[in-house]
Amino acid sequence: MALVGCGSGVPSASVSNEDLSRRVDTSDGWIRSRTGIGARRVSGPGEPLTALATQAAAAALAHAGWRAEDLDLILLATSSPDDLFGTAPLVQGQLGAVNAVAFDLTAACSGFLFALITAGQYIAAGSVRRALVIGADQLSRWVDWDDRGTCVLFGDGAGAVAVEACAPEATGLLGFRMRSDGSRNACLTLAQTDEQQPLLDGLTSQRGGFAAIQMNGQEVYKFAVREVPAILAELLESTGTAPAELDWLLLHQANQRILDAVAERFAVPRERVLSNLAAYGNTSAATIPLMLDEAVRDGRVQPGQLLGSSGFGAGLSWGAALLRWSGPGAATSPEA
Known part of the structure; x- marks a missing residue:
């Protein structure tokens, strides 16, 4: 598997440490000394995860010199999809990658590396020739912006890498x-909420949602x-x-x-x-x-x-x- 193209997509708005200090009790010095972070991108209207992922994917395709219809596989590593049933197919549709199978892979911050390794196994098995591996997350949706311990850390963005079959000696x-x-697991979670809703007499069902x-x-x-x-x-x-x-x-x-x-x-x-x-x-x-x-x-x-x-x-x-x-x-x- 050769790594032959890359691309990225990020929201237009950047929120600095100074900006956050107007919301929570923090400062640029406090954040930088503990994390090295100075700013983060935050998605606004018209910037869903699908758009960021598609932007990154299209840039990677262009960098590799491929047409979208040349793709066999699209793997989207994300923990914050636009659609819980899968966001990769939305990216596939927007790219016009009509010959590619597309699905999501969830492994949080390990997700891109796990997806890249997975694509490598498909290519090594001979079932896939060209693939796009995308890592994209929009954790600003799920941050408590009043919790200074977490809100200073996370930002939104997407990156993609184009990979293809190659001679064994040229593998990437x-x-x-x-x-x-x-x-x-409890060290870092984005857990489902435990909210019940009435269904029938004496019976409830769980309402979907995340904390x-x-x-x-x-x-x-x-x-x-x-x-x-x-x-x-x-x-x-x-x-x-x-x-x-x-x-x-x-x-x-x-x-x-x-x-x-x-x-x-x-x-x-x-x-x-x-x-x-x-x-x-x-x-x-x-x-x-x-x-x-x-x-x-x-x-x-x-x-x-x-x-x-x-x-x-x-x-x-x-x-x-x-x-x-x-x-x-x-x-x-x-x-x-």
Whole structure:
């Protein structure tokens, strides 16, 4: 599987730390010192998740030089769909990707990495030739804007990566690991509300709805700084890769202190740790592809470079992948 195109889509409105300080008891210094976040994008009227995901997908298609009808698969990693029955088909319809099967995959902040690995397995099995993997979330819908412990963290956005079949020696997915631990689920939740409605005499039914995001920030931080370096170390050892061989660390953008801790563990210089937290905050499943697109477009990430990537978050779930960016036109397999 070669990674041959990328794109992104973000809301037009940016909410700064100073803006938030007019709503809750916080400050730019307080937020930056604890998270590294300076602003976040927040969706407004006419900016549903489908629109952001479609914008990112269309940009990735254009970057790869593909037509929408060339697609075989669209995977949308999201925990905040416009339609609980599935938002990926809406994206497929808006793109005009008439030959692609499309479905959602939910794994919160690990979602994009899990979806990318899933697409890789379809391609390796020979059942899919070209796929779009999209990470998109709109957690501003589910934030309690009066809770300064969570409202400062999350933003909205979408990123997409185009992947296609290639010769084995040109693969962009050199190895991966995935983990889940449901016993720690309560650390970070967007849970269904327990509201009942009358149905018949003596019988009620549950009314659909979800509560605001709840998070034990200290426990999530401890989980991330322990598990992310461990799973990356396991992956690097299994692939025979030394940390010094990595051109970039491409991690889920949750907290700058987490990024710094992982970099320190592997002695990766700060300038080789990709970070756009200051401008976007935590966009959940969108953070990795959004960051990749930015770094490819500005020339930091070049074809052939090696990236150590990790997604982690609610579930709890986490994973790691060793990726090589190929760039447009890089696939060499006769099937591609």
